[in-house]
Amino acid sequence: MKTIGLIGGMSWESTASYYSLLNQGVKSALGGLHSAKICLYSVDFAEIEVLQRTHQWDEAAAILIDAARRLEVAGVDFILICTNTMHKLYTEIQAAVRLPVIHIVDATATQLKQAGVDKVGLLGTRFTMEEAFYKGRMQQKYGIDLVVPNQIQRDSVHEIIYQELCLGKINELSRKVYLEVIQDLSDQGAQAIILGCTEIALLIQQEHTTIPLYDTTAIHAHHAVKMALES
Template sequence: MNKIGIIGGIGPESTIEYYRLLIKTFRERLNTNQYPEILIQSVDMTEMLNYVFTNQLDELVAFLKSKIKILEKSNVDYIALASNTPHLVFDKLAESVNTKMISIVEETSNAIKTTGIKKVGLLGTKSTMSKGFYQKSGEKNGIKIVIPNEENQNYIHEKYMGELVFNKIVPETKKQLIRIINELQVNENIEGIVLGGTELPLILEQEDFDKLKVFNTTKIHVNAILNKMLN
């Protein structure tokens, strides 16, 4: 069984969900009462996001690389970043470390492709929505990824960083997020929605939508991590 290392704490609430889902899915897949061994290096989210939101991308790579080196000293076989936002520099980071990495973006694009869906919406932090790394991955798989307008992006980002990161679930916020997604469905004819923030599944789920396919990036990433672990 391969050893998995996870860069967590970005944010803490979704890292808890990663840990819970990894254990639950591991036990279900193997029909066992045992538990997987997982190494989690929890980082300072505030410092990391400062590099992201001030566009200090070289500093972001250096910061994440230094944390990955800690996991590499434990001889992990694969590493995953338990967050969508830092995948902004995933390619450059993956080239600079010695251990294979599991991309939440690539795994999500692959998951969309298997459904045959060709056009989806994307929600997440402002950087995740606007920096194009999801769109680039989607294009490789023949998938068009669209995002809300500037006003709605700002609203999503504000609620994400001010509420969801702290697992603060506000009914009005959920109502507005569903409104934004429904507007994308009407205006862009999307067939699915990517919850491109690992805290978004705390407030949105498949049951909130009748026709749209919801892509929960946390669950997709967890399944990919377990595939590598059990390979």
């Protein structure tokens, strides 16, 4: 079994989901007392959030590159960045290490293509919904069109992530806001919705809507389990 390297802590709430999903996946595949081989480097999200908010992306990249290099020295076989937003720095992080860094968009888009989805709604942080690093890769590499919420909705989705979900707060009124946004994206032609922030699945699950949801945390973790178990 290969060892999975995790750059986590952004937030630790969603990193805990990664840890659980990876171990559940290995146990499901191998049975018995099997669990995943994992090496986790968890950053201080308070420092990262300030750098995000003030657009100090070079400084944020330096922190995550240091984390990736430490994981490489520790002997992991490949790396996951346990957050959608920080894939903005994917190119810099991948260039800094010899190991493969598994892109969350690639794992998600593969599942969407397999399901025949070619137009999808995207929820995430303001960075993920508005910038090209996520939407561009999905569109250019996989030919999948994305629909994003309007400006007011994007602000609400973003604030709920940072002010509630990253702090482990689950609010029924916020769930209602998200479900209204999801319905609006569906009305605009989205065949499914990408939960493009690793915390969103703490609030929204498939049981809450009939519109197909693609949880990037679960998809990323599932892809990592398959890689870890490949001979």
